[in-house]
Amino acid sequence: xxxITQTQPGMFVQEKxxxxxxxxxxTSDPSYGLFWYKQPSSGEMIFLIYQxxxxxxxxxxxxxxxxxxxxxxSANLVISASQLGDSAMYFCAMRxxxxxxxxxxxxxxxxx
Amino acid sequence: DTEVTQTPKHLVMGMTNKKSLKCEQHMGHRAMYWYKQKAxxxxxxxxxxxxxxxxxxxxxxxxxxxxxxxxxxxxLHLHALQPEDSxxxxxxxxxxxxxxxxxxxxxxxxxxxxxL
Numbered sequence: 001x002x003x004i005t006q007t008q009p010g011m012f013v014q015e016k017x018x019x020x021x022x023x024x025x026x027t028s029d030p031s032y033g034l035f036w037y038k039q040p041s042s043g044e045m046i047f048l049i050y051q052x053x054x055x056x057x058x059x060x061x062x063x064x065x066x067x068x069x070x071x072x073x074s075a076n077l078v079i080s081a082s083q084l085g086d087s088a089m090y091f092c093a094m095r096x097x098x099x100x101x102x103x104x105x106x107x108x109x110x111x112x
Numbered sequence: 113d114t115e116v117t118q119t120p121k122h123l124v125m126g127m128t129n130k131k132s133l134k135c136e137q138h139m140g141h142r143a144m145y146w147y148k149q150k151a152x153x154x155x156x157x158x159x160x161x162x163x164x165x166x167x168x169x170x171x172x173x174x175x176x177x178x179x180x181x182x183x184x185x186x187x188l189h190l191h192a193l194q195p196e197d198s199x200x201x202x203x204x205x206x207x208x209x210x211x212x213x214x215x216x217x218x219x220x221x222x223x224x225x226x227x228l
Contacts, residue, residue: 033213043200045155045219052214091154098168098211102154 002027006103023092116220135186135203
């Protein structure tokens with residue numbers, strides 16, 4: 001069975017600074033996908049970034065990068081140059097074949 | 113274009129009502145999903161449709177009845193719901209058949225359901 005863990009219920013960051021949101025996972029399957037989603041108060045789950053288990057390089061998408069440490073089974077999201085609009089709930093998710101599981105989420109608040 | 117649309121945005125219903133939630137995508141995706149999300153919790157998978165056939169039912173009560181009329185549409189029929197069914201219902205779609213680890217799911221804005 002797979003498990004995904006986000007240990008930070010809430011995080012604060014100053015505008016324009018970088019922030020790291022933690023995510024660890026556990027699976028015995030060698031093939032899996034790791035995803036980060038952003039959920040503003042409006043409710044929509046917005047896809048941010050994807051990392052495959054066989055990918056050699058860390059994924060990057062604009063201000064988002066995924067710090068993938070396979071041996072430690074961690075997939076932390078780094079947001080650079082935080083903006084006020086980044087305030088939201090962030091979910092880490094892992095997919096093994098058709099089974100997608102979400103972590104508990106981290107609420108990020110960006111301070112002006 | 114990665115748009116998934118859902119209607120209605122908000123729904124209030126009594127325990128004896130019958131209502132339906134609708135989801136639509138025009139990205140040519142072959143898998144569609146229903147999730148339920150309670151406040152301050154992560155989404156929980158309810159159903160998966162692959163090529164318009166139900167492939168996963170996560171032991172959801174029969175008062176929730178999914179339907180996939182065609183490859184672009186996904187409905188969730190609601191009947192005799194309980195107050196504890198109040199939640200955000202999210203629809204998602206992915207390009208493949210829903211069975212690969214690499215498939216990204218794209219979500220709609222959700223329907224906020226309140227059962228009185």
